[in-house]
Amino acid sequence: MTLEILTPERKLYGGQVYGVQLPGIDGLFEVLDRHAPMVSALKKGNLKVLVDKGQGNTINYSIESGFVEILHNKVTVLVEGANLVDKSH
Amino acid sequence: MSGALKEVRGRIKSVQSSQQITKAMKMVSAAKLRRAQDAITQMRPYAQKMQEVLSNILSNTEGSIGGDLATERAPEKVLLIVITSDRGLAGAYNSNVIKLAKQTIREHYAAQEAKGNVTIWSIGKKGFEHFAKNSYKVTDTYKDIFLNLTFENVQACAEAAVQAYRDHKFDVVEIVYSEFRNAATQAFLVSRFLPVPLAKPAVSNKNLKTDFIFEPSKEELIAELIPKILNTQLFKAVLDAHASEHGARMTAMDKASENANELLRNLKISYNRARQAAITTELTEIVSGAAALAG
Numbered sequence: 001m002t003l004e005i006l007t008p009e010r011k012l013y014g015g016q017v018y019g020v021q022l023p024g025i026d027g028l029f030e031v032l033d034r035h036a037p038m039v040s041a042l043k044k045g046n047l048k049v050l051v052d053k054g055q056g057n058t059i060n061y062s063i064e065s066g067f068v069e070i071l072h073n074k075v076t077v078l079v080e081g082a083n084l085v086d087k088s089h
Numbered sequence: 090m091s092g093a094l095k096e097v098r099g100r101i102k103s104v105q106s107s108q109q110i111t112k113a114m115k116m117v118s119a120a121k122l123r124r125a126q127d128a129i130t131q132m133r134p135y136a137q138k139m140q141e142v143l144s145n146i147l148s149n150t151e152g153s154i155g156g157d158l159a160t161e162r163a164p165e166k167v168l169l170i171v172i173t174s175d176r177g178l179a180g181a182y183n184s185n186v187i188k189l190a191k192q193t194i195r196e197h198y199a200a201q202e203a204k205g206n207v208t209i210w211s212i213g214k215k216g217f218e219h220f221a222k223n224s225y226k227v228t229d230t231y232k233d234i235f236l237n238l239t240f241e242n243v244q245a246c247a248e249a250a251v252q253a254y255r256d257h258k259f260d261v262v263e264i265v266y267s268e269f270r271n272a273a274t275q276a277f278l279v280s281r282f283l284p285v286p287l288a289k290p291a292v293s294n295k296n297l298k299t300d301f302i303f304e305p306s307k308e309e310l311i312a313e314l315i316p317k318i319l320n321t322q323l324f325k326a327v328l329d330a331h332a333s334e335h336g337a338r339m340t341a342m343d344k345a346s347e348n349a350n351e352l353l354r355n356l357k358i359s360y361n362r363a364r365q366a367a368i369t370t371e372l373t374e375i376v377s378g379a380a381a382l383a384g
Contacts (some may be wrong), residue, residue: 006135008240008324009128025305025313038302039142041313067208067314071299076138080317082241 001033003049005061005077012061012082020075021048022068030040031075032070038070042079060085091344094183094367097360101353108349114178115342118335122272125332128238129269132328136321143314145299147287150307157255158315159285168259170282171251172266172326173216174334175235180341182267182275182334183215189277190216190265208259209224212246212327235331240324245321251316254283269332273340283321285315 003020005013019032023045042065049059066079101376171190173183184217190209194202211217214232221227231246250262262283267275303310 006138008132008135008321010131011134035301038304039145039300039310040304041310066317067142069138078135078138078142080244080320
């Protein structure tokens with residue numbers, strides 16, 4: 001599936017990923033390939049991009065509150081601010 | 090005669106150094122304009138997606154929604170957020186924005202103004218100075234926003250406006266700013282900030298039929314979404330104004346350099362004429378002197 005992370009200042013991430021973990025307003029959840037269409041609010045927290053199926057290859061962002069929209073296997077994360085925490089391979 | 094020559098030479102020098110300044114300012118503005126335009130392009134996908142999400146939710150709901158931020162109230166207390174620049178020398182840019190703000194007050198909010206219920210928040214120093222001097226009610230100023238133009242700083246202003254609206258300090262909030270068209274053109278507009286005009290989208294979008302899962306409920310989502318859209322709207326206005334400012338300054342400085350060229354051309358002609366006159370006089374004196382000796 002495709003993941004895009006957008007902030008008002010720039011596009012932070014775009015590309016093919018295995019999955020993504022998001023800090024939903026009612027708790028952490030994970031989106032994998034072919035998720036049903038969904039709109040959800042996100043709270044301030046940690047966003048983890050699972051780049052491929054191997055557990056090690058992840059990118060962590062700390063995000064401000066925002067939204068995620070999932071439609072046609074495309075995940076768009078809209079946040080008001082985000083910082084790269086770490087990248088591990 | 091040489092006195093006149095010297096004077097013209099002095100004027101040429103001073104025009105040349107002014108022209109150097111205007112040329113340099115034009116170059117600086119061109120560079121800053123490019124950066125400002127980039128910022129607009131960078132924020133566009135975010136803003137568009139935000140609108141899409143909102144229309145997705147709206148098209149999946151029946152009846153009126155939106156909560157207090159979308160409900161119209163009798164406009165007794167008005168807030169105008171006027172966006173000008175911090176620095177001058179940008180042609181008619183600042184005065185156009187100020188003029189539009191005053192015109193809006195005169196045409197739409199004259200009754201409120203008479204009761205002292207029109208408040209101005211100024212983003213940018215020039216507008217603040219003008220309105221404060223002309224005894225308008227200016228309560229807040231965000232004049233340093235352009236020094237460090239980040240989303241966070243603009244967000245603070247948007248959130249303050251939303252809070253004041255919620256507290257019933259204002260019933261209508263409008264933004265007066267200049268929209269960036271291209272380097273030479275700006276469109277000066279007044280745009281409604283609060284209450285939010287929530288229009289149902291026309292049913293033509295193919296995504297609209299999708300059965301979305303909404304988490305939490307639609308009402309809560311909209312309550313979260315609207316303040317964010319407002320932040321984005323003000324941020325867009327500020328970015329537009331920033332790009333307009335540099336565009337206007339670039340055009341103004343380009344005109345100034347051109348005018349300096351014209352001035353220099355005329356000065357050079359009068360300089361040469363004066364020089365020629367001096368030479369002719371001198372020659373005549375020598376010739377007539379020699380003739381007197383010979384005679």
